[in-house]
Amino acid sequence: MSALLDPAVDLALAGYRGYLKVFAASPLAERLSPPAPVRRTGFDLEVTVAERTLPCPDVVALILRRPDGSDLPAWTPGAHLDVVLPSGAQRSYSLCGDPADLSSYRIAVRRVPDDLGGGGGSAEVHEAIAAGDRLTVRGPRNAFWMVPETSHLFVAAGIGITPILPMVARAEAAGASWRLVYLGRDRATMPFLDELATYGERVVVRTDDQHGIPAAADILDLGRAPDGTLPAAVHLCGPPALIDAARALIRPLAPHSRLYSERFSAPPVRGGAPFTATLARSGRTVEVGADESLLAALRREVPGIAYSCQQGFCGTCRLRVLDGEVEHRDTLLLPEERAESVLTCLSRGRGPLVLDA
Amino acid sequence: MPSEPSKAYDDEALAIQARDMDFCWDDVPLHYIPGRMVATHVYNCMHLLLPEGEKAMSAALAQALPLIEDPRLKEEVVGFIGQEATHADSHGGVLERLVELGLDARPVLGRLDQLLTVIMGDVADERIRHQLLCERLALFSALEHYTAVWGKFFLESEGLSGSGIHPMVLDLLKWHGAEEVEHRSVVFDAYQHVDGSHARRVRMGVLGSAALAAAGFLTLGYLVAKDPARTATRNPWKRYVAPVAEFVGATRDGVIPNMLGFLTEIPVYVRPDFHPSQLPGMELAVRYLAEAPIRHHDAAAAS
Numbered sequence: 001m002s003a004l005l006d007p008a009v010d011l012a013l014a015g016y017r018g019y020l021k022v023f024a025a026s027p028l029a030e031r032l033s034p035p036a037p038v039r040r041t042g043f044d045l046e047v048t049v050a051e052r053t054l055p056c057p058d059v060v061a062l063i064l065r066r067p068d069g070s071d072l073p074a075w076t077p078g079a080h081l082d083v084v085l086p087s088g089a090q091r092s093y094s095l096c097g098d099p100a101d102l103s104s105y106r107i108a109v110r111r112v113p114d115d116l117g118g119g120g121g122s123a124e125v126h127e128a129i130a131a132g133d134r135l136t137v138r139g140p141r142n143a144f145w146m147v148p149e150t151s152h153l154f155v156a157a158g159i160g161i162t163p164i165l166p167m168v169a170r171a172e173a174a175g176a177s178w179r180l181v182y183l184g185r186d187r188a189t190m191p192f193l194d195e196l197a198t199y200g201e202r203v204v205v206r207t208d209d210q211h212g213i214p215a216a217a218d219i220l221d222l223g224r225a226p227d228g229t230l231p232a233a234v235h236l237c238g239p240p241a242l243i244d245a246a247r248a249l250i251r252p253l254a255p256h257s258r259l260y261s262e263r264f265s266a267p268p269v270r271g272g273a274p275f276t277a278t279l280a281r282s283g284r285t286v287e288v289g290a291d292e293s294l295l296a297a298l299r300r301e302v303p304g305i306a307y308s309c310q311q312g313f314c315g316t317c318r319l320r321v322l323d324g325e326v327e328h329r330d331t332l333l334l335p336e337e338r339a340e341s342v343l344t345c346l347s348r349g350r351g352p353l354v355l356d357a
Numbered sequence: 358m359p360s361e362p363s364k365a366y367d368d369e370a371l372a373i374q375a376r377d378m379d380f381c382w383d384d385v386p387l388h389y390i391p392g393r394m395v396a397t398h399v400y401n402c403m404h405l406l407l408p409e410g411e412k413a414m415s416a417a418l419a420q421a422l423p424l425i426e427d428p429r430l431k432e433e434v435v436g437f438i439g440q441e442a443t444h445a446d447s448h449g450g451v452l453e454r455l456v457e458l459g460l461d462a463r464p465v466l467g468r469l470d471q472l473l474t475v476i477m478g479d480v481a482d483e484r485i486r487h488q489l490l491c492e493r494l495a496l497f498s499a500l501e502h503y504t505a506v507w508g509k510f511f512l513e514s515e516g517l518s519g520s521g522i523h524p525m526v527l528d529l530l531k532w533h534g535a536e537e538v539e540h541r542s543v544v545f546d547a548y549q550h551v552d553g554s555h556a557r558r559v560r561m562g563v564l565g566s567a568a569l570a571a572a573g574f575l576t577l578g579y580l581v582a583k584d585p586a587r588t589a590t591r592n593p594w595k596r597y598v599a600p601v602a603e604f605v606g607a608t609r610d611g612v613i614p615n616m617l618g619f620l621t622e623i624p625v626y627v628r629p630d631f632h633p634s635q636l637p638g639m640e641l642a643v644r645y646l647a648e649a650p651i652r653h654h655d656a657a658a659a660s
Contacts, residue, residue: 005575009468012571016475019564023557024488025480033491033554040550042365043429075369138428143372145643233647258647306435316439 042073044138050104052131055191059159060126061108063097064137071102077166078144078235078262081107084136086128089300091121094163094237094262095140096192099170105140108191110159144237144262146170151231152178153223153257155246157238158185161192163262164237168199178202178231181222183214183238216245220253230254237262269293275349279357280322288348295344302357312346319344324353370429373436373540375443376651380529382450387458387585389523394587395600396607398580400526402573404451405462406469407533410500411441413473417493418544424551430543437543440536447529459585465576472572491552492561498548499558499565502626502633505541507614508534509638512645516611532649535642541633555629562627570619 023032051063066072080094097106109125129135144163152171156164161182171178179202184190186209196203204222206214219242224230234257236246243261250259269291277294278285279301288297295317298305307317312330321342327350330343342353390397415438425431455462476493479486511517511534518527548558581587581600590596607613625631 005578009575012568013471013475016472016568020475020478020489020492023560024492025485029485029488033488033552033557033560035491036553036555037551038546038549038553039363040366040427040430041363042367043370043427071367073367073369079369140369141372142369143374145371145639147640147643258644260647315442316435 044136045072047072047105047135047137049129049131049133049135052129055108056189058111058126058189059108059191060111060129061096061106061191062125062129064105064107064135065103067134069103072105073140074102075099075105075140076142077146077170078163079140079142080144080163081105081140082138083107083125084138085121085124087124089121089124090138091125094144096162096165099166105137108159108162110191144235144260146235146260147233148174148176149232150176151225151233152176153220153231153234154178154180155183155219155223155234155236155238155242156180157183157242158190160237160239160262161190162237164235165192165195167235168196168203172199172202177225179204179223181206181219183207183219185209216242216249217253220246220249230257232257234259236260272348275351275353277349277353277355280354281357293345294342294348294353298344298355298357305357307345310345312343315343317344318342320356322354322356325350326353366429370433371539373433373440373543375436375439376532376536376646376649378443378447378529378532378649378651380447380450380525382454382525385454385523385526387455387460389526390612391521393520393603393607393612394584395577395581395603396520396612398577398584399604399607399613400530401451401455401462401580402576403530404448405465406572406576408445408448409466409469409473411445413477414497414500414544415441415445416477417490417497418547420490421494421547421551425547427550430546430550433540433543434547437540440540444533444536447533460580460583462576462580462583465579468575469572491548491554491557494544494548494551495554495557495561496565496568498544499561499626500569501537501541501544502562502622503566503569503618504534504537505633505636505638506618506622508537508541509636509641510534510614512538512638512641514611514614517613520610520612528650531645532651535645535649538636538638538642539646541636545633559627562623566619566623570616573616 023029046067047064048067049062050065051061053061055061064072075095076099078094080092082090082092084090093107093109095105096108097104109122111126112122146167148170152167154164154168154171164180168178168180180196180199181204182190182193182196183206186207187193187205190205190207193205206219206222208214220230220234223234230250230253234246234250236243236259247259247261250257272290272292274290275288276285277288277297279298284301286297286301288294293310295305295307295310299307305317310317315333318333318341320340326338326342327348328338328342329346329348333341333343342355388394388397390400418434418438422431422434425434452462452466476496479489511530517530587596587600604613608615
């Protein structure tokens with residue numbers, strides 16, 4: 001770098017090597033750094049289904065408690081729980097009870113027919129879980145954090161009401177000015193209308209049968225204060241199209257409002273063909289359906305398989321390809337990496353694949 | 358191994374996941390904070406040192422992963438690795454851009470590579486390998502303390518946001534800062550899980566601070582020395598005194614973090630009962646991430 005500094009850098013590097021000789025490589029290392037590991041437990045919880053109710057015909061609500069009745073971990077609005085279903089499949093559901101009451105959790109699940117993209121998980125919750133059953137859950141985990149502001153607009157579409165319910169309660173308790181726009185097909189399919197009735201006019205219900213399919217601009221308009229401004233925070237839980245439309249609108253419309261939306265799962269697979277993937281280490285073969293990702297299929301066989309973003313940019317789910325041709329659908333891997341790897345969350349096989357897993 | 362009784366979690370986990378960002382350096386000028394050559398280079402130090410440093414950090418965390426049984430920590434470490442990988446990519450464009458603008462910083466990266474070779478160096482002996490991994494985690498845990506402190510600064514400093522800084526670079530700093538605040542506890546918790554020695558944490562708190570300060574100031578000195586605007590003048594005042602005055606002024610105006618933090622943060626970090634979750638800034642991070650220019654893919658709703 002420069003004549004004067006180069007020797008100083010060399011000296012520092014030598015010093016670091018010397019440090020590691022003493023503190024890592026010498027027989028004294030353990031005595032110089034007595035280990036005191038901190039191990040935590042309790043992310044996986046055993047719970048009992050204390051109550052099972054039907055707030056509306058195709059929504060089931062479950063109250064979960066610890067078998068010994070002790071307190072569950074604390075949570076804040078927006079948190080969700082992973083539920084291991086009797087079949088072993090795992091699904092995430094928002095907590096929709098009272099965060100101040102740690103003796104129980106409440107989740108609510110709408111039955112999504114298979115032909116509408118349901119993976120069978122919601123049907124299983126409806127059919128295979130009864131009051132008194134034991135379940136394993138993991139969490140709670142929060143990916144939809146609520147920062148309290150002085151003014152809020154909440155938008156919930158259908159079962160998207162679940163994370164919004166505790167948010168509304170929190171805004172009300174904090175004395176914030178808020179409004180909830182609750183969208184649904186018709187009132188009979190919308191759960192928790194009775195609980196929301198206590199809030200009076202702050203809750204605006206818009207149903208498709210009365211008002212038609214809502215436009216994002218109209219929904220945001222409903223959240224305006226008397227002076228025409230939009231609240232500081234807009235929390236939206238609903239279908240991807242509504243989230244996208246609201247996101248496109250909000251920046252030009254209300255530069256001082258922030259839009260928070262729930263982003264839970266992987267994008268839908270478009271134009272995929274079925275193929276098989278063989279796991280070289282176990283010799284097992286996985287059938288990958290036309291409308292599911294390779295990762296989703298692998299997760300059925302290898303529950304602990306590493307993945308994170310499910311959208312093709314973190315690279316965590318990358319696997320080595322031992323044989324077969326890959327249809328790369330990501331933009332992450334470098335050309336030389338594409339020759340031997342596959343990003344399982346997005347990319348697919350053009351025929352059978354053999355993977356190093 | 359003397360182990361503290363394991364304590365059950367009594368709070369929620371924060372989901373840590375990578376976000377897709379797209380930063381283009383093509384129209385970024387040499388001094389992207391107008392009129393502030395030195396402050397610009399303070400941020401260039403970060404853009405230059407972070408990518409390789411964060412890749413090494415991800416590699417160290419990947420080495421620790423098999424030693425972590427706690428599913429919550431495991432999940433956080435996987436999310437951390439994904440975030441750090443996208444950080445490294447986003448800063449990567451600066452090196453080429455600086456070369457285009459007449460400032461060749463490649464020698465700095467050569468030196469950084471040597472340092473990382475020492476930090477990441479391994480041996481066959483299993484006992485020593487484990488000790489080396491513990492040292493590495495302790496070092497990176499100390500460095501993550503600074504990224505969390507600076508991350509909060511990027512998010513809230515009016516001096517920085519009002520400096521006229523190129524908007525892409527400001528978004529890059531704020532997004533990176535927000536994710537650093539978001540995952541501030543992960544390396545610390547991984548270190549505590551794998552080793553947890555307080556003596557080692559104190560040593561690396563001091564040594565890591567000194568090493569980061571030295572690496573930062575050497576890089577800053579190099580960039581300022583080679584800056585085409587500075588080398589164009591022969592006036593000794595402009596060449597040697599003005600940059601120092603500019604550094605002091607940028608600190609005073611809140612355009613760059615106060616580097617006295619390399620001293621004042623050490624007593625905070627080495628306290629036996631310290632945990633990164635005590636650091637403020639999470640609400641700032643969540644607010645910024647709601648308005649950040651994230652490439653949103655087809656999102657799907659809960660339940």
